[in-house]
Amino acid sequence: MSANSSYAAAGVDTAAGDLAVELMKEAVAATHGPNVLGGVGGFAGLFDLSFAKQFERPLLATSTDGVGTKIAIAQALDKHDTIGQDLVGMVVDDIVVVGAKPLFMTDYIACGKVVPERIAAIVTGIARACAETGTALVGGETAEHPGLMGADDYDVAGAAVGVVEASLALGAEKVRDGDAVVAIASSGLHSNGFSLVRHILSGAGIGYTDASAELGTSWGEALLEPTRLYSGQLVELLAGEHGGAVHALSHVTGGGIAANLARVLPRGSYAEVDRATWSPAPVFRVLNDLAGTTLESTEGTWNLGIGFFAVVDAASVAGVVSALDALGLPAWQTGTVRFGTPPAGGGAWEQGAKGVDGGAVRLVGGYAG
Known part of the structure; x- marks a missing residue:
């Protein structure tokens, strides 16, 4: 038995994960401007911060959050294309509180079973909302947790970074x-x-x-x-x-x-x-x-x-x-x-x-x- 087939027997489908990435790539790439280096699928996202040289004292702002139990309703209705906007709202809109302009975001999805179309719907919603807020979606991770989560269960979280001139910070x-x-x-x-x-x-x-x-x-x-x-x-x-x-x-x-x-x-x-x-x-x-x-x-x-x-x-x-x-x-x-x-x-x-x-x-x- 190969390593991959052994992993599949344990409930983890790496091929489904790869398909999910293919389905979401176009939406994610649409959030990338000239400051984003590389494409989707790298180990880390790269963001060119050279423009911050124009700042006298640039401050980075960061936030992380999830969506909470609203996800249970999305799962019950099998409707997953809006929960990503909820995530962006919870994460990115905390950045602007201090007066910062959001720069980039990453997301994390934990699930019991990777259903490519479902994961793609979630991430496409995230990407669409990122584009609306002027935020680059530079990376993410989908983790399959069979035995720990039910086949239709998932949770989402994200983190974002923004920048503000120190003298313009709000508070x-x-x-x-x-x-x-x-x-x-x-x-x-x-x-x-x-x-x-x-x-x-x-x-x-x-x-x-x-x-x-x-x-x-x-x-x-x-x-x-x-x-x-x-x-x-x-x-x-x-x-x-x-x-x-x-x-x-x-x-x-x-x-x-x-x-x-x-x-x-x-x-x-x-x-x-x-x-x-x-x-x-x-x-x-x-x-x-x-x-x-x-x-x-x-x-x-x-x-x-x-x-x-x-x-x-x-x-x-x-x-x-x-x-x-x-x-x-x-x-x-x-x-x-x-x-x-x-x-x-x-x-x-x-x-x-x-x-x-x-x-x-x-x-x-x-x-x-």
């Missing part, structure tokens, strides 16, 4: 008293809180192929709505006439609304986010109705319609909001940053998060209908 240190908090709309649930989503649907006896009259589609289709991508537009905003007015950005992912904004505010500051400034999408309302809970009770789990925050100079709010709208990112002012002791009463404050001793944030008022 809490640039936030000033009176700065406006601008909310930027999400496309839906994005990729957080799906363990709760799945728990709610299971408890209600609802399947992913079941139709929802309130949502006008099947539950699975509504839940697989891809994560909105922000990097390309935000990089353009930062490079434009209103870029200097942006002091901090926050990506609303795990931890919810208040915690993610608190992470980018300086200690000693606070902000109240006014719920009356937006109306959460139907998917959030229907899920809460099924669970018998309130929108307010899920603010620490779901984004409820806000995918990003921008903290901007108060005098430039109208210009920034107009620029974001023109870039296809609906935006609105939802609060103001103040320095000093947060006022008592009116609900609990969220103080920093994820190990960051940042500002204090709370949501106030009621949601728009």
Whole structure:
């Protein structure tokens, strides 16, 4: 018995892996500009960083993440062409938070069995989203884990690198008293809180192929709505006439609304986010109705319609909001940053998060209908 046939007997099909690479090569290559050296399939991706000589003090930014249990819905529906966009959103959109332009990304897919068409669909989705955000997909790995994962099981993860001039880096240190908090709309649930989503649907006896009259589609289709991508537009905003007015950005992912904004505010500051400034999408309302809970009770789990925050100079709010709208990112002012002791009463404050001793944030008022 040859080594290859022995490996096949153990459940690993290297030929299927090679076919998957062939099926995805064109999509991956489409993300490569002149800075990418070599093609698909090397042991390591090479990226020419010569342009960074133009920077006075270039800072590299890096991020890594996965998609979480949203993958279970893609697997249940056997629909895998959008989960890659979710991955790029989770990874690349963290890069722009510090003001960095994303440069390149790598991905990792672990599965029980390599189904070439399925792997290719996942990676093609990743490549398509990378192209939309101006990010080169320079490498990746697909690992087959028979016996550890089921034949139809897989998980995805990725890492990305970006660059920013040190003097242009965004963060809490640039936030000033009176700065406006601008909310930027999400496309839906994005990729957080799906363990709760799945728990709610299971408890209600609802399947992913079941139709929802309130949502006008099947539950699975509504839940697989891809994560909105922000990097390309935000990089353009930062490079434009209103870029200097942006002091901090926050990506609303795990931890919810208040915690993610608190992470980018300086200690000693606070902000109240006014719920009356937006109306959460139907998917959030229907899920809460099924669970018998309130929108307010899920603010620490779901984004409820806000995918990003921008903290901007108060005098430039109208210009920034107009620029974001023109870039296809609906935006609105939802609060103001103040320095000093947060006022008592009116609900609990969220103080920093994820190990960051940042500002204090709370949501106030009621949601728009």
